[in-house]
Amino acid sequence: QKLDDIALRCQTLFTSPLSPRDRCRILNRVIFHEYGFTGNRSDFNNPNNLFIYSLFETIKGLPISLSLLYLMVAKRLEMELEPVGTSGRFMVGCYLEKEPFFIDVFENGIFRSLEDLLQYIDNNGLEADLGHFGSCPVGEVLCRCCRNLEQQFRLMFEDDKADLYQSFVNEFEANFEKRSP
Numbered sequence: 001q002k003l004d005d006i007a008l009r010c011q012t013l014f015t016s017p018l019s020p021r022d023r024c025r026i027l028n029r030v031i032f033h034e035y036g037f038t039g040n041r042s043d044f045n046n047p048n049n050l051f052i053y054s055l056f057e058t059i060k061g062l063p064i065s066l067s068l069l070y071l072m073v074a075k076r077l078e079m080e081l082e083p084v085g086t087s088g089r090f091m092v093g094c095y096l097e098k099e100p101f102f103i104d105v106f107e108n109g110i111f112r113s114l115e116d117l118l119q120y121i122d123n124n125g126l127e128a129d130l131g132h133f134g135s136c137p138v139g140e141v142l143c144r145c146c147r148n149l150e151q152q153f154r155l156m157f158e159d160d161k162a163d164l165y166q167s168f169v170n171e172f173e174a175n176f177e178k179r180s181p
Helices: 002-013 020-034 052-058 063-076 114-123 138-155 159-175
Strands: 082-086 089-094 101-104 110-112
Touching (some): 002 020, 002 063, 020 089, 052 063, 063 082, 063 089, 082 114, 101 114, 138 159
Antiparallel strands (some): 089 101, 101 110
């Protein structure tokens, strides 16, 4: 219901014609400014940051949970956006314009170009893999969420929960199709 409410609010602000970038600006306004969703910098390693129910309770999350929220609202609005699992930061991608752009949901929806992402990766000493700037398959999204949960529960010395999420990763990796290089 909450996702439907956010989508309905966005829909009331849409007027024709709107470019994909303009539609994303409206999503940013509603999700990040009206509803107040934001990145959780103060408690980044809390596993609750990855759960959608918790995101609605605290309005704070990680790049991947905020991206999933953004994508679920966009889907209700019949927008063609994609999950993008770049090195170091999960984002939302739009490939409908001449130049693709990426929505950095952890930074309240700032639009980033491919060049911006390459600079981010370089500045943070991460490995650049151009294959990671395309759409991320659902199986990889699930694995990334579970890997994050496994790591966060290990940090909290909750090995039973960490082992559970690692078993999910193993199952997903055995059964989903990976991105081709």
